[in-house]
Every structure is written in C-alpha cells, then in structure tokens.
Amino acid sequence: MTTPVLLAWSGGKDAAWTLHALRQRDDLEVVALLSTVTREYARASMQGVRVDVLRAQAAAAGLPLLQADIPALCDNAAYDAAMSQALAEAAQRWPGLRTAAFGDLFLADIRTWREQRLAAAGWELLTPLFGADTAALAREMQAGGLRAHLCCVDTRQLDQGFAGRAFDAALLQALPAGADPCGENGEFHTCVWAGPMFAAPLELRRGDTVLRDDRFAYTDFSLASR
Incomplete structure (x- = not known):
C-alpha cells in the first residue's frame, strides 16, 4: 500500500525537485499537484508563472493540476478558505x-x-527537502538535469539584472555573499522547463521584465506555441 500525496506546485525548482524526490520512494504516490493562483492575474502567487505554463508542467509530469484561487489582496482568512476548499x-x-x-x-x-x-483540516505535512544544504541542493538539481529560469527577483536582495537568468552554475557563482543558492529567503523564484520529473522539456518563450510594487522584478515566460 502506498500513501497518496498532494504536492503544492508553484512551477518552480523546489516543487519540481520535491516531485522528483518523492518519486524515488516506493511508499508514496503523488496523485496530483495543487497551485495557488492569483485570480486577477491567472498566475501562480508570488512566482508569477502563467496558469497555462503550470498546466503544461503538470501535463509533462503526468499529473492533474488543481487550483486554489485567491484574490490579489489576500489575507490569511481568504487564503485558508481557498486552501480548505481545495483540500x-x-x-x-x-x-x-x-x-x-x-x-x-x-x-x-x-x-x-x-x-x-x-x-x-485533518491533513499531514510532508517536506522531503527540509533541512538540506541549499548550496549542495542547488548543484544536485542542476547536475540532475533540472532546468529553470528566474521569473521573479526581489530587488531589495538582488540586482534586477538577475531576473530572467538561467538557474545554472554561472548564476550560483554570480550571487552576492549572503544570498541563498536556492533563493529560500525570497531572493528569487524560478520557472522550471525541464528535468527528470518531466516526460519532455517545455518550450518557453521569454518575455518582458517588469517591476511591480517598486520591488519585485517579474520576467514573463510563456508557452512558445502560443
């Protein structure tokens, strides 16, 4: 008997590598992905990944994608309500x-x-990557074939020029001292387009980079077929 698992899916590298890690276990089965989506923008909250890209990622992973829609100005109560309904x-x-x-x-x-x-809500939490050395984890992701680009950069922590860059060895070398290699302190978020969790790579087109709230630099990535 395997335990079914619902995986929170942002479209980024940590969620993607978590899927890869969970699939190495024979006691668990990821049955679906769940994305929190900002209703007004039709994008993953925080990361800003387009919903159609999220769906393409889920299809490449061979899993259904569920959505928890939240408003742009979302308080804890609204978030809890959306998550409770999705769960x-x-x-x-x-x-x-x-x-x-x-x-x-x-x-x-x-x-x-x-x-x-x-x-x-009567659920249990599973965090298979928790406590990992993030420098080693970042290198493991890259060596394991994960490919991603930075889709959101907090310009109070990193220069805006990092937005849109590939998540690769050159990026890790270019990060300033004190920046987490996986962006765990919110320095950056990523959009994954390839990796061992996908049956085939996604073809994405890089769009414009815009600054929002005088802080977050978002680089748009869309499906190349659109």
Missing part, C-alpha cells in the same frame, strides 16, 4: 488522500505554520 475537493476525489507535500527547505516558521493549518 476538501482533493480528499473527495482521491479517497484516503490526507498528506500534502511542500518544497520548503529551511524556514522553520513557515513549515510550522503549514503544519498547523493542515492539521486543522
């Missing part, structure tokens, strides 16, 4: 599903908050 729908669709996985790496306070919110 309830997932549990109804997959009987026995009560485990949610996240790609958290080392932020203990966020992990504790997730654990508490899931427990309130």
Whole structure:
C-alpha cells in the first residue's frame, strides 16, 4: 500500500525537485499537484508563472493540476478558505488522500505554520527537502538535469539584472555573499522547463521584465506555441 500525496506546485525548482524526490520512494504516490493562483492575474502567487505554463508542467509530469484561487489582496482568512476548499475537493476525489507535500527547505516558521493549518483540516505535512544544504541542493538539481529560469527577483536582495537568468552554475557563482543558492529567503523564484520529473522539456518563450510594487522584478515566460 502506498500513501497518496498532494504536492503544492508553484512551477518552480523546489516543487519540481520535491516531485522528483518523492518519486524515488516506493511508499508514496503523488496523485496530483495543487497551485495557488492569483485570480486577477491567472498566475501562480508570488512566482508569477502563467496558469497555462503550470498546466503544461503538470501535463509533462503526468499529473492533474488543481487550483486554489485567491484574490490579489489576500489575507490569511481568504487564503485558508481557498486552501480548505481545495483540500476538501482533493480528499473527495482521491479517497484516503490526507498528506500534502511542500518544497520548503529551511524556514522553520513557515513549515510550522503549514503544519498547523493542515492539521486543522485533518491533513499531514510532508517536506522531503527540509533541512538540506541549499548550496549542495542547488548543484544536485542542476547536475540532475533540472532546468529553470528566474521569473521573479526581489530587488531589495538582488540586482534586477538577475531576473530572467538561467538557474545554472554561472548564476550560483554570480550571487552576492549572503544570498541563498536556492533563493529560500525570497531572493528569487524560478520557472522550471525541464528535468527528470518531466516526460519532455517545455518550450518557453521569454518575455518582458517588469517591476511591480517598486520591488519585485517579474520576467514573463510563456508557452512558445502560443
């Protein structure tokens, strides 16, 4: 018997590598992905990945994609309501599903908050990458074939010029001292287009980079076929 798992899916490298890690285990089965999407923009919250790119990623991973839609100005109550509804729908669709996985790496306070919110809904939390050395993890991802680009950069932590760059060895060397190699402190977010978790690479087209809220530089990536 395997335990079914719902994986939180941002479209980025940590979620993608979490999927890869979970698929190495014979006691678990990821049955679906769940993305939190900002309703007004039709993009993954924080990362800004387009919904059609999220769906293409899910298709490449061979998994259904569920959405928890939230408003652009979302408070904790609205987020909890959207997540609770999504979890309830997932549990109804997959009987026995009560485990949610996240790609958290080392932020203990966020992990504790997730654990508490899931427990309130009768779910358990799984974070297979938690506690990993992020420098080693970043190199492992790259050596393992994961390919991604930076789609969001916090310009208070990194220069805007990092937006749109490939997540590769050159990027790791260029990061300033104190920046986390996996961007776990919010320095950057990524959009994955290839890796061992996908049956085939995605073809993405790089678009414009825009600055929002005088802080976050978003680089748009769209499906090349569109």
